[in-house]
Amino acid sequence: MTEERKADPKAESKKPARRGLGSAYRQKRVIDGERVECGPWWVKFYHRGKAHRESSHSMKEADAVRLLKRRLGEMGAGRFVPDADKVAFDDLAAMIVADYEANGRRSLPGLKNSIEHLRAAFGGMAAVAITTDRLTRYVRDRQKEKPPAANATVRKELMALHRAFTLAVRAGRLMHAPAFPTISVSNVRQGFFEDGELEAVLAHLAPQYTAVVLFLAWTGWRRGEALGLRWRDVDFKAGTARLEPGTTKNDEGRTYPFAAHPALADLLRRQRESASRIERERGRIVNAVFHGPDGRAIADFHDAWEEARKEAGLPGRLIHDLRRTAVRNLERAGVSRSVAMKLTGHKTESVYRRYAIVSEADLGEGVGKLAALHASSGSIRAAFPPEAAPKAGSADGGNT
Numbered sequence: 001m002t003e004e005r006k007a008d009p010k011a012e013s014k015k016p017a018r019r020g021l022g023s024a025y026r027q028k029r030v031i032d033g034e035r036v037e038c039g040p041w042w043v044k045f046y047h048r049g050k051a052h053r054e055s056s057h058s059m060k061e062a063d064a065v066r067l068l069k070r071r072l073g074e075m076g077a078g079r080f081v082p083d084a085d086k087v088a089f090d091d092l093a094a095m096i097v098a099d100y101e102a103n104g105r106r107s108l109p110g111l112k113n114s115i116e117h118l119r120a121a122f123g124g125m126a127a128v129a130i131t132t133d134r135l136t137r138y139v140r141d142r143q144k145e146k147p148p149a150a151n152a153t154v155r156k157e158l159m160a161l162h163r164a165f166t167l168a169v170r171a172g173r174l175m176h177a178p179a180f181p182t183i184s185v186s187n188v189r190q191g192f193f194e195d196g197e198l199e200a201v202l203a204h205l206a207p208q209y210t211a212v213v214l215f216l217a218w219t220g221w222r223r224g225e226a227l228g229l230r231w232r233d234v235d236f237k238a239g240t241a242r243l244e245p246g247t248t249k250n251d252e253g254r255t256y257p258f259a260a261h262p263a264l265a266d267l268l269r270r271q272r273e274s275a276s277r278i279e280r281e282r283g284r285i286v287n288a289v290f291h292g293p294d295g296r297a298i299a300d301f302h303d304a305w306e307e308a309r310k311e312a313g314l315p316g317r318l319i320h321d322l323r324r325t326a327v328r329n330l331e332r333a334g335v336s337r338s339v340a341m342k343l344t345g346h347k348t349e350s351v352y353r354r355y356a357i358v359s360e361a362d363l364g365e366g367v368g369k370l371a372a373l374h375a376s377s378g379s380i381r382a383a384f385p386p387e388a389a390p391k392a393g394s395a396d397g398g399n400t
Helices: 061-076 089-102 108-122 132-143 151-170 197-202 207-219 223-227 262-282 302-311 321-332 337-344 349-355 360-377 379-383
Strands: 012-016 022-031 034-047 050-055 240-243 254-256
Touching (some): 050 061, 089 151, 108 132, 132 151, 207 223, 207 302
């Protein structure tokens, strides 16, 4: 009858490095009456007179030896954390949530959603057991789900976990973070509105939504920034609309001089007249610049937008495409990027460039300007003198 008992970490087959520094070993089990080595390799070492044992989570002795050398090096540098193996995934999750709450991060709900996906895979697991291999497996499993998780979503989840590891290392709870796999994301949108397309969508929108859509298309502001605009933020005397610090995505304040844009100034005046009329008729204060017929602030208009773009025959068009359209128009108008970024609220030029989309019409216009330059300089005539110039209607210069 087969006899088997639980492995005892102290029952070790030593593979010493140097006497007194530590050793690598495999645990032994009694199988069929014989003690045999099995399972992953472990390391044993001493720190301040106390023995420490740690699994390498590998079936290779070389991996255990490398782990032992790393721990000895950490002790020599004073960076060894004795209780690192007691830190669990739930501790990491609690640390990053606390960090977001302390810093007032508006993305906290998104973080909590990412944590729930991570917890399904790593919940109850020791932080030191979350290795690069396990992280790579997590990516693969998320991509194989039905429906599969988008690469951008999985990358955001891993970024949250990496941040949690960083906080734990800084707090002295862990010695290091594992190497995280890289996920390629190629989801840069290219949508924007050509002339006439926006008008087609506006024709199917209610007046209160038409106003905010035009505002977004002209200013390049984000939807939440426009819908959060209040009359206290609009100064008709100075001709400016202002977003206070902390109300934007990058937390920086922003001023838009709408008086320099007559159509935009007229739109805001009409919105003010609408607000005043509702206040007189209903006896209530209208604080929101963009409001419905009852004076209440427009919280969202996604459903109305979806219906309008479908009626206009423009499937796939997003509200955020209005922001790309505004950036493209600023580029076409020759506005310097430093000024344009201040108007739209882009913090870095690398992100701004993603929005500065060029259409085929723009490319054709550019080539046309180049051709005009060549023609005026005589370079084309020099390249094709009259006697060598190709004959019209012949692709090979007239040789048939």
